[in-house]
Amino acid sequence: MSNSPATHDIEQALKQYVAREILDGKDIGLDADTPLLEWGVINSLEIARLLGFVREQFGVVVPLESVTAEHFKDLRALTGLVASLKG
């Protein structure tokens, strides 16, 4: 699943969102394994905005109880979550 074209698109869209909206275009060498939480790239409020983006972009609702470290630790994990919710 990790290499399917659909998954790749999700990851790219999420990456662009984080780079544009959260990092304000700053280049920190963001990739699928960048530890978003450990580095404090996304904070508690930005997760709320990110969930809004996911809802609009992919048409899926991330249940708030799934906002865990496991799913948000990096773009790869987040992509997996979105892909599984898209079914």
Added chain:
Amino acid sequence: MSNVDFDVGIIGGGPAGSATASYLARAGLKCVVFERELFPRPHVGESLVPAATRVFKEIGFLDTLENAGFPKKYGAAWTSADRAPVYAMQFEGLAADCHVDIRFEEREQAGVDRNYTFHVDRAKFDLMLLQHAHQLGAEVYEGVRVRGVDLSDPTQPTVHFKLGQQDIRTRVRMVIDASGRHTLLGNQLKLKVLDPVFNQYALHTWFEGYDRDRLAHGRGQPEYIFIHFLPLTNTWVWQIPISESVTSIGVVTQKSNFAKSRLDREQFFWECLQSRPELYEGLRAARQVMPLKEEGDYSYAMREICGDGFALVGDAARFVDPIFSSGVSIALNSGRLISHDILAAAERGDFRRDSFRTFETLMRRGTRNWYNFINLYYRLNVLFTAFVQDPRHRIDVLKLLQGDMYDEDEPAVLTEMRRIVTEVERNDQHIWHKYLGSLTSSAFSSVL
């Protein structure tokens, strides 16, 4: 009527007392308002919510208010500077503020025909409202301190007060306690229960020349109320426009935070503000135009809010926390609800407790919903922010922010917020787990 001096004796001439007097006097009841101060006098609680509009309309006060030139309030905005330290260090220069806001016009509200409410200088506003009650026919005694109420014959309560050296008694058919945080009847009848959970504390003052536009970052909302979160637990700042040039600023925190700091009030106030440099600098550049005032011993409820021959309204009945600017609206609406029951009671000539059942049910429900909303908010701020930004919940949250909380036992949005909070409490892997406020979940069982 022949054996009493007035139909209704109202203790206190703030918004709750004046609204009650207005409703009753315009319906033809003979009422008297005892106000201990000489108006105008300063008072905290300067921002209204739209649910107040209905009362202003019903008592014919809205035009007066519109013409008074108070700043219009179209909405509310919340800001925070919440950054993980690593992030702040590695990526300096990024915008520090997170910001959410809401406009009242996003939701239609029954009985409310305009998309704004007001911020008010309470000295001026309370005087206007009391004068309005007087014009409608209520007798108003200012500078009169009520000493107590004799309820031994509940069909004919007697209000005791002093005029000069003289002890005066006034016989009424019913007493309304609108004495605010003095809680005159609540103290006398030992009805008061201090809230074991909320122990908030506020320091506030006015500034002249504070640049509200600057903090609004060109979003064009200088006349919104702003709630600025501070990094200290359960601590926030209100920013309320009082006039073109004057802004009310208040720091609300847990009393224990203040005690632990071992600072004096002035130092503590400024130290709190320092955690938000933009706000701090803006205020330092402005001129503080009055000494700091404090509000302590914050939250309480009453075991009973009505009984044979009496009822409690506004802050005299309950006080929780000012986070959603609910105080004046609750005061006015409690006046609206009790007046409705009093007019029916007067018709029947029966002022016993049963006559006030509708008031009691609706007030209990409304204040319980407020209480739960405030608790959930303090327990997990970010959840509130997430709900405001989520189109599925935004309008339901706005309904609460507008002050519409009397028509449902528990709004579904509160149930949903609580469900998620419970989940976050249970799961320490949840990203929001570390953001849980220090209020424990027992806070959810309201005092009464």
